[in-house]
Amino acid sequence: MSYLSAEKKQELFGTYGTSNTDTGSAESQVALFTYRISHLTGHLKSNKHDFGTQRSLLRLVGKRRRLLEYLKKVDIERYRAIIKALNLRK
Numbered sequence: 001m002s003y004l005s006a007e008k009k010q011e012l013f014g015t016y017g018t019s020n021t022d023t024g025s026a027e028s029q030v031a032l033f034t035y036r037i038s039h040l041t042g043h044l045k046s047n048k049h050d051f052g053t054q055r056s057l058l059r060l061v062g063k064r065r066r067l068l069e070y071l072k073k074v075d076i077e078r079y080r081a082i083i084k085a086l087n088l089r090k
Contacts, residue, residue, distance in 0.1 A: 003039050004035070004036065004039070008035075009023075009032065012028065012031045012032055012035060013028045013031075013032075015031065016028050016030070016031035016082065016085060016086075017031075026067050026070060026071045026078070026082075027071075027078065027081075027082045029067055030064055030067050030068060030071070030082055030086065031082070031085075031086060033060050033063060033064040033067070034064065034086050034088070036060055037057060037060050037061060037064065040053055040056065040057040040060070041057065044057065068082075068083075068088075
């Protein structure tokens with residue numbers, strides 16, 4: 001079984017998006033990327049030389065950063081809400 005099941009995706013989209021099937025909104029995408037980033041970070045802590053995973057982690061972080069920049073530019077309130085909900089910035 002995969003770490004990211006369809007049920008988990010539905011839960012993430014329901015919590016951070018507008019509905020369980022809201023896969024396209026910036027908030028739901030950021031939430032999904034954040035979940036995947038935390039999983040890959042844990043994997044890399046025990047597998048330091050897994051450079052393929054390291055590269056995909058860096059790509060995910062970049063994708064999330066670009067989405068957050070877009071969200072900040074388009075609607076600062078939505079940006080602040082997702083940052084607070086996911087506890088991203090300190």
